[in-house]
Amino acid sequence: MSVDEALLRALTPEVLGVLVRRGAGFAPAEDAVQDALVEALRVWPADPPRDPKGWLITVAWRKFLDATRAETARRRREDLVDVEPPPGPASTVDDTLQLYFLCAHPSLTPSSAVALTLRAVGGLTTRQIAQAYLVPEATMAQRISRAKHTVSRVRFDQPGDVATVLRVLYLVFNEGYSGDVDLAAEAIRLTRQLAAAIDHPEVAGLLALMLLHHARRPSRIAPDGSLVPLAEQDRGRWDTAAIAEGVGILQAALARDRLGEFQAQAAIAALHADAPSAAETDWVQIVEWYDELARLTGSPVVRLNRAVAVGEADGPRAGLAALAELDESLPRYTAVAAYLHERDGDLVTAARLYAEAAQKALNLAEREHLTRQAARLNAHQ
Incomplete structure (x- = not known):
């Protein structure tokens, strides 16, 4: 045996x-x-x-x-x-x-x-x-x-x-x-083990967050190895059982009214998972959760992600206004600016910013993705 x-x-x-x-x-x-x-x-x-x-x-x-x-x-x-x-x-x-x-x-x-x-x-x-x-x-x-x-x-x-x-x-x-x-998968196993050893809403929040993110894993990478943005992922490939488990764990944690950063992050992930399509995402509620997360953490990275959500909820100009309040040296700042300018119809600026963001990317997959975005816009000019 x-x-x-x-x-x-x-x-x-x-x-x-x-x-x-x-x-x-x-x-x-x-x-x-x-x-x-x-x-x-x-x-x-x-x-x-x-x-x-x-x-x-x-x-x-x-x-x-x-x-x-x-x-x-x-x-x-x-x-x-x-x-x-x-x-x-x-x-x-x-x-x-x-x-x-x-x-x-x-x-x-x-x-x-x-x-x-x-x-x-x-x-x-x-x-x-x-x-x-x-x-x-x-x-x-x-x-x-x-x-x-x-x-x-x-x-x-x-x-x-x-x-x-x-x-x-x-x-x-x-x-x-x-x-x-x-x-x-090992992190999920260890977090389950921790959740069995301690009754803590943030442990549950982290487990829910991991399950919700992990559920999207099969759709994140294209057959050629390139990154697939959330809006373009095949939601039919998401693990619905993992999503259901994550949402159930999150709801039980939130009911205890001891909000922490992992519960807030899981709530955002749950809203993405709950949307039948990218167009049907409840961006207004996601912005509200980012507000909670920013209050809990004070993190500029959270505010950067919030600017993207504001751009989806209230339009790209509002997103750019939120972005302008942040430090341009933040990781992914340029990539977010490129995306919001593209959404606003300024393809020339967006292409330039995508190329700049590619040079600053921290890993090869992200660099290649941003380079393709710049090439795509340049091809349409």
Whole structure:
């Protein structure tokens, strides 16, 4: 039989939590759990355990003990390694939430928090994470090692910041797909797991946002690899089950009247998903949600996106007026200006701005899309 890798990854944070609660340091405990996962992949196909979690805890604890005994300089652990906990059913205490907090600790850089979360909570290997982020495995191993060292002095039961965890998970989600790991799907899995561990409307808001965005994924890229703007996407290819689930989760969160930025973003995504066509989008309500989002975050990027919505709701001149209040150095400012000028009928200015925006684009797909937009308008002049 084959090993259920999804089960292994789901059990990873629970097993790691047990080791840390028993007194193992976070870094050596995490190494021991990874060793146990490798052992499971080797042993389970021929001899599957009746209690997978209990098996992993037993093997990981022994791996930890072996490593600690070999590290003779660590005398302070001698009392710990002399007594192995008696066999019995696996602990029912779930420390998953504490692991989320620890792996997204404010002392870590965003990239380190993402890597540590994917390994310690997600159960991914260093190689998989390195592939997903297109960096050498040795580089990722160093990043994870430094992150583990940084959080090794943090008390495991110390209260954490949910907002920081959510930002880390959203960073993972926005990486999309690379290598043999679908990071968007992994982020959704981890956010579901977090939602099961904590009753928080913003966790629900982020999960809803991810589901609503992910539902449009099949229609975002054309067969030739080019980007397909939202207005041009084939809505028949959207995942209606994911949309329905996302909307249901969002409605339950909003009913609690504790609005946060992820709930507001999900509300905007839900309005796009609810429209049968681009022309039937409720842009007036979207502008209202952007107003809420701007109030919550103060983000100039939110106000930039709001200018697009204003242009759709009240006309391109109104959108350009809203845009004029913002800093021209904002990412995508020029692209938004190009779009609104095109909507206003000024094709010469729009073509020039599309070409300028292409030069400023942060990735190849966006650059090619903006270049095609400029070429399309120039061909009609």
